[in-house]
Amino acid sequence: MVVDLKESRKKIDNIDKEIAKLFEERMKVATDVAAYKRSTGKKVFDPVREEEKIKTLRELTTDEFNKTGIEDLFRQIMSISRKYQYKVLGSETNELLPFKQVDKLDVDKDTRIVCFGEHGAYTEQAMEEVFGTDITSMNRLSFKEVLETVANGEAKYGVIPIENTSTGGINDTYDLLLDYDITIVAEHVVKVEQALLGKPGAKISDIKKVYSHPQGIMQCSKFITEQGMESESYMSTSSAAKKVAEEDDISQGAIASTRAAKLFGLDVLKESINFENSNYTRFIIVTNQKVFLSNANKISLSFEIKHQAGALYNMLSNFYYNDLNLTKIESRPIENRNWEYQFFVDIEGNLNDPGVRNALACISECAKQLTILGNVRTK
Ligand SMILES: O=C(O)C(=O)C[C@]1(C(=O)O)C=C[C@@H](O)C=C1
Known part of the structure; x- marks a missing residue:
């Protein structure tokens, strides 16, 4: 016979009440642990203890599905416990923040x-x-x-x-x-606003090859393709303009600013050739x-994390738990370590904010490496 939903939910409610009570008790104990760690100078994050705990808890469960489930659950619980401890400790991050x-x-x-x-x-x-x-x-x-x-x-x-x-x-x-x-x-x-620049008197149809910084070429890729022009990367948009001005070849153009055109005596053959208007x-x-x-409101960080499941998720949760808005994330390959990445993130906040200090304390202990790139004022 199928068990009535109401009955099952009642059972679940009772179990959840127990879990919530035990969770609160556990967090209270975490306060004692934080006090001990402060007095002995021990680090909050103890990866050996965490791994032992996961192993024991996995052994306490019966099937593979529950083993994975309990591991997920306790990785979260211990991560919350760590964040709570940093909060209790008032995140002593002074050496981390020599700013x-x-x-x-x-x-x-x-x-x-x-x-x-x-x-x-x-x-x-x-x-x-x-x-x-x-x-x-x-x-x-x-x-x-x-x-x-x-x-x-x-x-x-x-x-x-x-x-x-x-x-x-x-x-x-x-x-x-x-x-x-x-x-x-x-x-x-x-x-x-990228412009096509040419030698005085040149027409667009004269230009067979354009030079620019790779960014200029990318921003104007559609125009270059439509015109059937060849393109070549140059050191900067303005160096490209200088090159065109100095060489006696009407078929060469530069993608650069109208300011560069004035400076090097070039003609502006076409303005705003970037494919997006809002560039x-x-x-x-x-x-x-x-x-x-002092009025900075955006922090840029870079960190490297362990190459393992959940590492990025756990790292980013530090922002969530401290109510910090993550506004940008980039990853770049690490040299000579295929498929491993260095992360660059921007978060809203000031280095004096307690939430920021808390998140940085957590990240510095768990990440393989953390660099605070800076704290700037953004509009
Ligand atoms: O046992 C500790 O040292 C704690 O700080 C407690 C705890 C946990 O919540 O179980 C939290 C953080 C440590 O990384 C390990 C374990």
């Missing part, structure tokens, strides 16, 4: 600021929109050189692009960020000091 809070970026006319690209590059525009023109600016032809110049102190700030609305994250930037001891202190968005690039401003603005 100094500042009210504004320290800059005057003698401050050296380095940007990517030749004069006329979009990055230069971003730099001038952030810092004005009364600065000591420097130009470097690769992202790597910009970051090196900042890391070794030759320039106080550096500006490079990190993301575009139509082509996504700029991989080269992500791949370099962890190679230098630098901090992202600000960001700036520029509307990018914006986000630039980051980096420095070699560990600082963040």
Whole structure:
């Protein structure tokens, strides 16, 4: 005979009441554990104890389905227990957060600021929109050189692009960020209107080959294909404009800004050739000091996790449990370790927020590696 649903639900309700009561009791014990750990300086996360616990609990269950189920359940319970302990401990993350809070970026006319690209590059525009023109600016032809110049102190700030609305994250930037001891202190968005530039007097039909930064080529891929033009990657959009201006070949064009056209004396053969009308690039401003603005509201992190089931899920749950909105996630392959990835995430918040500190304390203990890339003000 089939058991009546009401009867089964009543049984389930009673069992759940017991579980809820036991859960609360367990969490109270976790407070004692936290107090002990604080007094002895022990870490909250004890992976050996967790694995032993899972093994014992699996042995207490009968069939394979329940073994997997109890493992899932207790991995969650212990993860909640850890988060609770960090909260009780008030997340002592000072050594993790060697960042100094500042009210504004320290800059005057003698401050050296380095940007990517030749004069006329979009990055230069971003730099001038952030810092004005009364600065000591420097130009470097690769992202790597910009970051090196900042890391070794030759320039106080550096500006490079990190993301575009139509082509996504700029991989080269992500791949370099962890190679230098630098901090992202600000960001700036520029509307990018790519134009086809040619030698004075050239017509669109004269152009057989276009040069640009890979981003410029990607943003204008439809136009290039429609026109049947060949394309070749160049160091930056403005370097491409310079090349076309310097060489005596009317069949060469550059995809760059109208600003670059003016600077190098080129004709604008067609404006706005990017395939998406709303084409914006986000630039980051980096420095070699560990600082963040007091009104910063977005944190960028990078971490590596164990290559195992649930690792990313558990890591991201730290944001959920601390009520932090995750606004972006990127993954990049780790060199020489096929199919393993480095994660880059942005979350809303300020490094002073207790929830942020709590999440960072948890992540730093569980991740294989954690880097706080910076805390910036975003609109
Ligand atoms: O036994 C501990 O050390 C605890 O902190 C308790 C607990 C758990 O909830 O069972 C939580 C975190 C540790 O990683 C291991 C186990």
